[in-house]
Amino acid sequence: MERGTKEAVPGAPRSGIDAVRPETLRIGGLRLEGVSRAGEETWLRVHPPGLAFDVGRGALQLAGSACLFITHGHLDHALGVPYVLSQRSLHHEAGTRVFCPRAVAGAMRDLVAAAARLEEVDYDYELVPFAPGDRVDVGRDLAVEAFATDHVVPSLGYHLWRRRRRLRAELRDRSGEEIAALRAAGQEVTETVEDLALSYCGDTGPGVFDREPRLFGAGVLVVECTFVGEGLEEKGRRYKHLHLADLAARAGRFDNRAIVLTHLSRRHRRSDLEEEIRRVLPELAERVHVLIGERG
Numbered sequence: 001m002e003r004g005t006k007e008a009v010p011g012a013p014r015s016g017i018d019a020v021r022p023e024t025l026r027i028g029g030l031r032l033e034g035v036s037r038a039g040e041e042t043w044l045r046v047h048p049p050g051l052a053f054d055v056g057r058g059a060l061q062l063a064g065s066a067c068l069f070i071t072h073g074h075l076d077h078a079l080g081v082p083y084v085l086s087q088r089s090l091h092h093e094a095g096t097r098v099f100c101p102r103a104v105a106g107a108m109r110d111l112v113a114a115a116a117r118l119e120e121v122d123y124d125y126e127l128v129p130f131a132p133g134d135r136v137d138v139g140r141d142l143a144v145e146a147f148a149t150d151h152v153v154p155s156l157g158y159h160l161w162r163r164r165r166r167l168r169a170e171l172r173d174r175s176g177e178e179i180a181a182l183r184a185a186g187q188e189v190t191e192t193v194e195d196l197a198l199s200y201c202g203d204t205g206p207g208v209f210d211r212e213p214r215l216f217g218a219g220v221l222v223v224e225c226t227f228v229g230e231g232l233e234e235k236g237r238r239y240k241h242l243h244l245a246d247l248a249a250r251a252g253r254f255d256n257r258a259i260v261l262t263h264l265s266r267r268h269r270r271s272d273l274e275e276e277i278r279r280v281l282p283e284l285a286e287r288v289h290v291l292i293g294e295r296g
């Protein structure tokens with residue numbers, strides 16, 4: 001057989017692997033767009049402010065994202081960093097900030113540097129090593145904070161906080177006229193509060209719920225669910241991924257407006273997960289969404 005023909009090569013992957021199209025969810029004033037399949041690719045664009053949580057193997061849809069938050073070094077989440085930087089430099093986008101766990105920052109810098117040498121260009125970017133508790137503003141009223149997750153390699157999750165002004169709590173019973181009078185007298189009548197708009201966990205085992213119990217109060221909780229069904233609980237534990245049973249065991253604690261499940265193993269179909277959600281999480285089913293991408 002000549003090189004370059006399209007005939008199947010024994011042992012090679014089937015050429016008929018379906019392309020995966022991103023899917024979009026709109027929840028609580030946020031638009032989430034992404035693809036997430038274990039071992040294949042995981043990226044999520046969150047708007048506002050248009051940032052990326054993980055970049056998959058390099059999604060074109062992320063070329064507009066000025067901030068890339070990488071959860072860990074596995075290539076289905078992180079390989080796309082140089083590609084997104086390359087696309088952004090092609091389109092003359094402004095500088096990009098790439099956030100990643102401190103322990104993988106050196107390797108990430110090397111990966112990007114190798115890509116820049118291949119292309120003979122310089123990417124306008126800043127690499128920011130992050131640790132749990134580190135925070136950065138990503139918009140006028142938005143900030144991202146890192147938290148610890150529970151994976152087999154150094155890993156982080158990210159919270160998206162939204163600041164808003166509200167009437168100070170002690171003034172809530174006052175009339176409009178009284179408040180106007182206080183304001184006219186130069187008193188501060190409002191205060192800033194922060195809401196946890198969204199939490200993104202990346203890859204994680206169930207230890208994340210002990211390390212970061214604030215997850216249960218996030219408006220939108222984006223959490224992986226790699227495995228469903230009997231017999232796979234041990235696999236989840238070994239590779240530090242979540243099984244639907246891990247979520248069911250904590251069903252009563254989720255105060256979230258929405259729970260978005262990602263990172264489903266390729267051994268499962270979407271319908272397998274949806275059926276299991278109805279069976280083992282009936283009390284949460286209305287609030288649970290699946291975001292894994294659509295097979296084309």
Ligand SMILES: [Zn+2]
Pocket residue numbers: 038039042074076077203263
């Ligand atoms: Zn993964």
Ligand SMILES: [Zn+2]
Pocket residue numbers: 072074151203
């Ligand atoms: Zn991983």
